[in-house]
Amino acid sequence: MTPARRILLLAAALLASPLALAHTGAQPHAHAGFLAGWLHPFTGADHLVAMVAVGAWSAIAVRRVWAAPLAFVALLACGALAGAAALAVPGIEPMIAASLLVVGLLLATVHRVPALLAAAVAGAFAFFHGAAHGVELGGGAAALAGMLLATAALHAAGIGIGRLLLARHRWLPRVSGASVALLGATLLLGLG
Structure with a gap:
């Protein structure tokens, strides 16, 4: 199997997986310890796809490849601390779904983006991903x-x-990118 077919197969598998959000909102599940924190981003299609898509978009459209991922990690931490402190962050799930839609569309356009703009976009969405995780971080x-x-x-x-x-x-x-955007749109429609 060629590498291109493997990538398409992986993308299809991700899209065919249950489109459940990683966070139900009603029953946060506390994660204790390093391993639980490590595993959590892999447990929901919304987070897994968003994080991989930010990296792919950065490699394709951002001259400073690590600008958006570093901003994402930094603001993910800020959002997680806000969520853990029980600060009310409105619109978490719609913003997570919107992050997939926007990053997917940016990836699909293959248009160069200044590093500062890429970092701002990734960081803004990362805050909401972090807030969702922070509510659940018991460790x-x-x-x-x-x-x-x-x-x-x-x-x-x-x-x-x-x-x-x-x-x-x-x-x-x-x-x-279109596949990621489609997942985001599907999640947004499911919230409505």
Whole structure:
């Protein structure tokens, strides 16, 4: 199987997985310890796809590849601390879904974006992802550290995928971005 087909198969598998959000809102599940924090970003399609998509978008459209992922991790931490402190952050789930829609569309356009703008977009959405996670982080600093490292690893995987997509075919980033945007739109419609 060619690498391009593997990527398409992976994208199809992600889209075919249950489109459940990682956060139900009513029953937050507390995560204790580093391992629980590390595993949490992998448990919901919304977060997993968003973090990989930010990396792929950065590799394809941002000259300073790590600008958006670093901003994402930094503001994810801020949002997690806000959520853990029980600060009311309105619109968490719609903003998480919107992050998929927006980042997917940005990935699909394959248009170069200034690093500062990319960091601002990624960081703004990351705050909401972090607030959702923060409500659930019962393990304190260890769980937060695990979540942040997992997020950075997912961004790194996304950067690798983005470079592979761009190297293989011009249309692969467009199809991948459209798939991410479709997931975001589907999640937004499900919230309405």
